[in-house]
Every structure is written in C-alpha cells, then in structure tokens.
Amino acid sequence: MGRKNLILTYNMLDSIDLDTSANSSATFTTTIDQLSINIVWSGSTGTNTGSIVVQGTNKDPDASSFAAADYFDLELSGGTINLTGASGEHIVIFDKTPFRAIRLVYTNSTHAAGTVSAIMSAKTLGA
Amino acid sequence: MSQFVFPPLTANLNSEASNGGSLPSSVLVVAGYDGANVRAIKTDSTGEIAVDVSSIGTVTVTGTVAVSAIAGALPAGTNNIGDVDIASALPAGTNNIGDVDIASALPAGTNSIGTVILGAGTAAIGKLVANSGVDIGDVDVTSIVPGVGATNLGKAIQSAQGTTDTGVPALVVRNDTLADLSGADGDYAPLQVNASGALYTEVKTSALPSGAATEAKQDVIETTLNSIEGDTSSLAGAVSGTEVQVDVVASLPAGTNNIGDVDIASALPAGTNSIGTVILGAGTAAIGKLSANSGVDIGDVDVTSLPALPAGSNTIGKVDVNAIAPVDFLDSGLVDTSTANIASTGTTVVSSLAAACTEIEIQEDIGEFMSLRVGGTVKAFLPLGGGRVKVSLAATDAVQLFSETGTAISSGKIAINFLG
Secondary structure (H helix, E strand, C coil), rough: CCCCCCCEEEEEEEEEEECCCCCCCCCEEECCCCCEEEEEEEEECCCCCCEEEEEEEEECCCCCCCHHCCCEEEECCCCCCCCCCCEEEEEECCCCCCCCCEEEEEEEEECCCEEEEEEEEEECCCC | EEEEECCCCCCCCCCCCCCCCCCCCCCCCCCCCCCCCCECCCEEECCCCCCCCCCCCCCCCCCCCCCCCCCCCCCCCCCCCCCCCCCCCCCCCCCCCCCCCCCCCCCEEEEEECCCCCCCCCCCCCCCCCCCCCCCCCCCCCCCCCCCCCCCCCCCCCCCCCCCCCCCCCCEEEECCCCCCCCCCCCCCCCCCCCCCCCCCCCCCCCCCCCCCCCCHHHHHHHHHHHHHHHHHHHCCCCCCCCECCCCCCCCCCCCCCCCCCCCCCCCCCCCCCCCCCCCCCCCCCCEEECCCCCCCCCCCCCCCCCCCCCCCCCCCCCCCCCCCEEECCCCCCCCCCCEEEECCCCCEEEEECEEEEEEEEEEEECCEEEECCCCCCEEEEECEEEEEEEEECCCCCEEEEEEECCCCCCCCCEEECCC
C-alpha cells in the first residue's frame, strides 16, 4: 500500500501588499493530484481592481536556465480571477495537476493599501 | 465567493434530447464564433431566434414578408428599391419624404402630377423664366393685389400723382355716329369718341346747382365787370412806373406824420413857409451857395478854412492879429555871454519848454551869428540884432544856443520870448 500525500495548508501568497504586483514562489505538483487555492484580500474602500493568474510549467523552476517565459497561463472555468472591491474571497479548484510546478501572479491595477493571501491545500488520489 | 476550476468545465451531454423529445430539465447553451470572438446566439422574449443578416445572396421568398420597420438608413451610394407603390394614403400627420429631386426631365408625353397644393402662408412658386411661345394654359386667378406704388398698375384714391407713374391707358371706341354699344340698361359699355377723337359727352338738362351762373344772369356780371374796368383804369392813370402818384389835398393830421423822402420839385409858395428846425446830417453835408441877401444875418458861424488870396496885389485892410502870449523864456531870463559863453558846440540847455512854441522873439546886443537847436538839430538861425522867427518846437523840448562863428561868443547879452 502506497502512502497518501497531503498538504494541509501552504501559503503561496502570504499577506503581500495589494498595491504592489507580485509573483508567488513555484509550488511543485508532481506528486499532487488535486488541490485548491483560497484567495482572500482586504484593502481600502473605493474602486480597487487587480487580478491573479495561475501559471504552470513543465520545466524545472530551480534550473539556472529557467526563465519567466517558461510559465504559461492556465485557463479556468469562471474566467479571469479578478480582485475587485475593498475585500473578497475566491476559491480555485484543480481536479488535475498535470504540471511540474505552478505559481500565482498578482497584478495590481488600482488597489491601494491592503493585503492578499493565497492558501493552498492539496492531496493525492488513491495510494 | 467565486469559484474557478481547472480544467475548464465541458458540456453536460445528459442535457441532450432527441428530435421530437421533451425539453430536458437543463440545456446546453450554444454560442457562435465570428472568426475572432465567441458570440452568444440570442432569442427574443418569446424564444424566437433573432437573426441579423449582414450579407446574403439571392433569396427567393415564396411567402409573404412582413416588414414591421427598417431600423437603419439605407447604405450610402445608390440603392435601387425598384417599383414602390404606396398602397394607401400616407398616415395622418406629418410625413417627411425628405428632399425629392427629379434628376432628369419628366418622360415625353403627358405626366400627370395630380393636384399640387402650395402650403398656406408664404409659399412661393419662384420666378418663371422667359420662354416665348410657351403657354401656361388656363389659369384662374382668384384675386389680384396689384400694389399702389409708382410702378404698380394700381393706385390708391387721393394719393399724389407722380410724373413717371405706371398705369394702363383706357381704350375707347371710335364711333362716328354715337350709338348704344351696351345692349341693355345696366350693362358695361365703352367710352366713345368721334372721328376727331373727341369724347362724346352730354350736358344733362337738369337744373344747375343753386346760385350758379346761368345764361340769364351773364348781363349782370358784364355790367359789374365794366364798372370794375372803369375803376381800375382810373387807378392805372395814377401809376407812374411802379409807383402810385398821390396828391395830398388837405392838411396832414395833427401829430407826427412820417412822409419819408420828400423832394420839393418847385419853389415853396409865396408867403411864410415854416419848415421848422433843419438839421444837416453829420459828415459832408453841404448847404450849397447862399445868395446875397442884405440885412439877413446868418448868426454864429465858425469858418474852418478860408480860400487863399488870389495872385497879384491884394489889399487886406485892417487886420487885428490876436496877441500871442509867450509860453516860456530862457531859464536864466537873460543870458550874459561874458559869464556864460555860447560855444560853437552848443551851450548847456537854456530852456526846457513848458508848452509847444510856433515863433520866437529875440532881443540881443551880441551881433554874432547864432542858432537855436534841439538835440543838435537846427530849429532856427537867430536874426542879427534881434527879431521874430517862425519855429516848430514841442513841449518839453530842451533848447540850446550855438555859436555859428566857429568860436565861442563871450561878449554881449541875449533874451528870447517863446511864443505859442
């Protein structure tokens, strides 16, 4: 009998500033079958916009030859993950993770003060 | 919270149904693709598919196509609609067809436009172009307002006549034998003239207005006119040129009577004629020549000038000469040259005259040639041994004595009376 892999809680984005665009570190998914990412943001009132894109890659992000262009955007049902308004929450569900690694790319448009976090939970099937 | 899923969801084939089957509880929404973007296929509120045909080939419709509205304008350029019949009248109210141009001439033959009605108000036909030989046809003019200006055919009653006013001359009928041309009483008839163009007129036999001249009263007027003629002839006899001659047959009325310019053509009548005070005008008024009339005194007369004596010998007779009083003397009264020499360059001032002087009287025992000067100008050479000499000296003149011998005079005395 194999052993089931679990990641209970992992902060891909840990309270980063909403007014600054940022990228998460690469999360390796070669041993993960399903995962979800809970995106939560809270900032100032007003017209605040920004977006998060989930990128994947099949190359080794730790390799010296790896470049940002080696990531590709993943298309999701529901369209673009927009962070609109003073605060909010999204859930991104991956039924499959056939990639070597994924990462989150946060792009700020008009957000001011505030923070955004992305908490991932993952597991393998069977085993 | 929104949910995003990877991989993207696919269609649920459980929602499919066979042709003629019942409607599934959920259905697959189908979209279209325009070549660049996905587009939703829409229906109206009743479920009918809304179709916009952007381009289409030849379409033959065997049924009836009902068009409720053409939403947009026809595209730019030429759009041939073909034969368009308006089956019924245009709807009530305002129908804007737009600008309708007849691009070419109407086709040959008769083109019946129908009834053309100009709008009420200021609708104008425009200006007709001169085109000799083209008849307008049967035109009914229901009313004409000709205008009353100088170039209009109409004229207003009691308006002033102008020298170049436009009008329509009246035609009259030459009728050498005057006759009725109207036919019946109350009909229109033209004016008639004879062969010479004189207008036929008739003096009606009804009585003239009250007081008017009649043939029976002309003799009375003639008598009155003759009397006036005689009176005016008499008046004409009193006129000389443009002036009426007037004789005053009686005395003028008491008080002031201004006759004006009166010429006495002949001598005043014999006897006493009292003219009153006669005042000669200022300036050059002259009395004329007085006739000798012994015993008549002229009174106090000032003679401003007398005529010169005639050439030759003139015996004047006794003449009284008014005494001339001296106006001044030498300052020292008597000049003793032994103590006050008279130099050839002149003495000091011997007198500053108190008044103008016309003559000087000298007494001296010097017996030398001397002169009297003012400012170096000789006014008189003094007679040897004394005497009188005419001079012209002004008041305040500073008088000096000069020796005319070339040397100073230092012997003898001299006195001078300056006469006015």
